[in-house]
Amino acid sequence: MFISHGARQFFRNCKLLFPVCSNQHFGCSKKSSIRWIYAHQQFRKKKTVYQINGRKKETLGTDKKVTSDQKVYARDIIRNISNILRYSTWDLAREELQKLCVRWDSYTINQVLKTHPPMEKAWLFFNWASKLKGFKHDQFTYTTMLDIFGEARRISSMNFVFQQMQEKGVKIDAITYTSLLHWFANDGDVDGAVKVWEEMKAKHCHPTVVSYTAYMKVLFHYNRVKEATKVCKEMLQSGFSPNCYTYTVLMEHLAYSGKYKEVLEMFNKMQVAGVLPDKATCNILIQKCCETGETWAMNKILQYMKENSIVLRYPVYLESLETLKAASESDVLLRQVNLHFSTECATKDDINNCDAIVSDNNAVVDIGLVLSFLRRKNFLAVDSLLASMMKQNTQLDSKTISTIIEVNSAHCRPNSALLAFEYGVKMGVRIERTAYLALMGVFIRTNSFPKVVNVVGEMIGVGISLGMSLGAILIYRLGLAKKTGCSAKIFDLLPDEQKNTVTYTALIAAYFSSGQANKGLKTFTAMRNKGLHATLGTYNVLLSGLERSGRVDEVEHFRKEKKQLEANGHSQNMDLLEETLCNCLFAGDTMF
Incomplete structure (x- = not known):
């Protein structure tokens, strides 16, 4: 079975090979009202009654049918x-x-x-x-x-x-209050929305991350920036991590203020934090860039969309074309991102642009064969075809190679996934981030930990961020498998800005989990020498590991430091998001 990303890629590429007449364009607009999901009520099974030799028989239908x-x-x-x-x-x-x-x-x-x-x-x-x-x-x-x-x-x-x-x-509850403040603000009554928020807090109804985000959006919309900033800080202090929509609201405000450099910094920061911009976020930012003519920022976001197989809504695509045309800039990248629109060429110039995107017809046929074999789950044929193409130096595109890796990983075929990975490295194909993650997953499941390090090294080498949270989890996971050497290599591969308290704590936890208490303490000392502050999660790792090692004196020393930190409330001079993430990952009582 295809994983969701692979299936999406498969059908997109099939549209290029077998055009279908369709004028439907799917949007990604966010619903204005608040929605919830409820579980279906369970009903009793109905009995089927039939006669055999004059006697009635009763049977229960199968669960699946009912x-x-x-x-x-x-x-x-x-x-x-x-x-x-x-x-x-x-x-x-x-x-x-x-x-x-x-x-x-x-x-x-x-x-x-x-x-x-x-x-x-x-x-x-x-x-x-x-x-x-x-x-x-x-x-x-x-x-x-x-x-x-x-x-x-x-x-x-x-x-x-x-x-x-x-x-x-x-x-x-918070959902009802959030709905109220949204509709008051939508009607232009910002004071009414503020009153609802204050009432919710007075009633001791704790806001959710959705409530905080909705209220920040209202305040930003009515240019109450200081109040919105205060709410954002309160959200972080309450232990909530920003979700994709929260980042979108913040970036939308920065774009409205004309601060596109800060927009791109936050765009990259959310990826480091492990929150990937989705289709709605990218469409909103591209539309903002079109409104102000910031084509340089648009191209940065389009590059991310190309790497992650995200497309624009059709109206935004047309607006982007007009913006690039007005700025006398190339629209090749825009068309590469939106091949499902680009292939509908109407003019001679459009045809030339499409030919520039897909110039090798033989490569298109090869892609079609690979996707056809994948759809039929004929993996041996895919392996044979890929090995032949590697010998002949036949070029496949990034999406196809990434799909092969993801599908093979989903079916636990590490050798085939590795073959596609090696093909991409040899041919200089930029593999997508989701394919790297799928490859790491299958190697971890098959205990091929050194190969995980190779994949991470290649991934970081081509400029794709592993992310702070994912890097920490990976380091710690390898430590649990007693592969602290691999954990240390991954830590060394991380860029300097990701060697922070979270990843240091993960490495310390890896050493303690494999019984290497001295290396764990040495790493903690190195972290402090670098000027990084410990969190409650860091102290939890130290205390748990030292207790398991029977080092009583050191346990008492670090327990006192932990109590001092708890008295202060949080680590001083430390990013709240970084501290929150570290505590979420390592402050649990059952971590080891």
Whole structure:
């Protein structure tokens, strides 16, 4: 089975080989309302009754069949109720609803409301459901109804629903408060959004990373930069790490302020932290670059998109083309990133540009054969074809080689994955980051740890960041396997900016886990000599390792230092994100 990234690449390349008439373009816009996922209710299995020789027999259907039937049944019921509300008057709809043999629970009501029936009928349905015997609205149905009014900018009605929640004692959580402040801000009432935030804090309802991000976006939008910065610091101090959307909000503000150098610095920093920019983030940043004509920043982001197989939405792609044309700059990189758009060439100039991207027809045929064999899981044929192409110096593109590595890794075929990796190194093909990670994974699973070091060395050598969190986890994992030599080599391969408290702590943990207490203490001393501060996670590693080694005196010494750090609250002169990550990885009681 293809892993998600490999499958995506496979179908994209197939579109180049076998064009299909399609004018659909898929967007990546973020939904404005807050959404939740609920588990399906479990129902009893239905019995099948049939007769044999005049006697009735009862059998239970297979779990697989029952599950499938339940999913279809739930989907059809919800669609049917939604259609009744859409295409009937309320009087007729109410009669039809009363005739339905439906288990009216919170999940069903909520899913019907999320299909967005007409607002007035949604409210009538909401009130009708509240009178059903044995049913009571909960925080999920109330919040969805609140979202419906908020999206329609019926703020007074939204406030009425919220007031009902309070009067009836329905639990109000961070999701409900986040939805409220979002819709107040969307209606232009920033003071109302701030009031909701303060009320949430006063009620001791702890915000989530989504709540912090939504509130920061509101404050940035209304140019309350100092308040937004304060909220960001509060989020980090609360132990939350920024997610992709948080970074997007911060970079969008920097771009709005014209600070594109800082945008790219944060773009790189989030990757080092192990948070990869997604399709929505890249589209937002590219669109900002188009608005201000910052083509140099656009090309940097396009290069990342090319390496990670991310594409633009069609309107953003067209806007980017116009921006590059106005600046008299080449659009080859833009077309390479968006081959599914670039192959639809209409003019002679477009055809020439497409020919510049794919100039070797034989290579295209080879790619088609490789992808066809992969689809049929004929891995021996892929190995044979790849070995032949290596001898003949036939060039394959980065996406195809990366797909071969990922598919072979997913099927635990390390030798074949290594063959594709060696082909990429020999031919100078830039392998994608996901392929490197898949290759490391299969070598770790097969205990081929020296090969992991080779892959990491090649990866860092071509300028692809391993990431602070991934580097630390990898160093520690090799230490658990008693391969501290490999751990030390990976640590040495890291760039200087990634040799920080997190990776030093990982190396110390690797030494202690393999029983090399002296090397662990020596590494800790080297970390301090470099001017790096220890965190609670670092002290946890030291204390656990020294206790296992029976070094009582040193345990007491470091326990005192740990108590002093706990009294101060956090390490001074240290990046909060770095400290939080170190504590998350190594401050657990059951690390060893």
